[in-house]
Amino acid sequence: EKQLTLRGKKVLITAGPTYEPLDPVRFIGNHSTGKMGFDIADAAANLGAEVILVSGPSHLNPKHSQVKVIRVFSASEMYDICHSCFQDVDTVIAAAAVADYRPKVVATQKIKKNDETFIIELEKNPDILASLGEIKKSQYLIGFALETENEIEHAKAKIVKKNLDLIVLNSLNDEGAGFGKPTNKVTFIDKDFNIFPQELKSKEEVAKDIVSKIVQHYEK
Ligand code: C5P
Numbered sequence: 116e117k118q119l120t121l122r123g124k125k126v127l128i129t130a131g132p133t134y135e136p137l138d139p140v141r142f143i144g145n146h147s148t149g150k151m152g153f154d155i156a157d158a159a160a161n162l163g164a165e166v167i168l169v170s171g172p173s174h175l176n177p178k179h180s181q182v183k184v185i186r187v188f189s190a191s192e193m194y195d196i197c198h199s200c201f202q203d204v205d206t207v208i209a210a211a212a213v214a215d216y217r218p219k220v221v222a223t224q225k226i227k228k229n230d231e232t233f234i235i236e237l238e239k240n241p242d243i244l245a246s247l248g249e250i251k252k253s254q255y256l257i258g259f260a261l262e263t264e265n266e267i268e269h270a271k272a273k274i275v276k277k278n279l280d281l282i283v284l285n286s287l288n289d290e291g292a293g294f295g296k297p298t299n300k301v302t303f304i305d306k307d308f309n310i311f312p313q314e315l316k317s318k319e320e321v322a323k324d325i326v327s328k329i330v331q332h333y334e335k
Pocket of ligand 1: 209240241257
């Protein structure tokens with residue numbers, strides 16, 4: 116029987132939330148724990164891949180000792196690290212919950228509470244995955260999509276917009292899927308718009324399924 120392997124492949128994975136600084140002590144963040152990305156990193160390393168895991172603030176650690184973790188704070192730091200690694204990797208899996216916006220101005224001193232209301236102006240963060248899609252050569256690019264309506268259509272649009280090879284769609288309509296949960300129910304959609312709905316599984320199992328998709332790609 117053939118062995119599943121990713122030996123010789125370099126895999127870049129993003130995970131976790133990003134924290135967008137407002138001043139030296141405050142930030143805007145989200146509830147991502149990073150679990151999906153850390154589980155994917157372990158699953159890929161278990162198949163022999165060389166794994167670089169770029170993670171926003173997360174309490175997690177990889178279980179596999181060979182996963183190289185680079186910890187970042189903000190989306191722009193994650194962007195820089197991903198671009199510095201990209202030419203060198205074979206596969207990218209973007210599992211991070213990157214903040215869409217960041218404070219336009221980051222105060223150098225702690226902001227004082229003076230006024231009754233306080234308005235924060237935000238500017239768009241760069242889309243890390245889309246920026247990699249624009250410059251990709253042979254890299255196999257996997258993104259995630261979390262949608263609440265017209266899921267399949269939105270996910271297909273994201274494949275095109277970000278130049279992806281595969282998208283992992285998780286629906287908020289599915290019980291047991293999403294932030295902070297140990298389980299996930301996903302649907303894979305490839306760039307030819309083939310749709311592969313999956314059962315509700317542990318995130319470890321979903322991670323193995325994602326990594327098998329990469330193996331299948333390299334076997335073709
Ligand atoms: O467009 P949307 O945020 O729904 O896309 C989600 C996918 O894009 C995820 O794979 C996420 O990691 C990635 N992404 C990114 N940089 C951003 C926003 C999303 O890499 N600024």
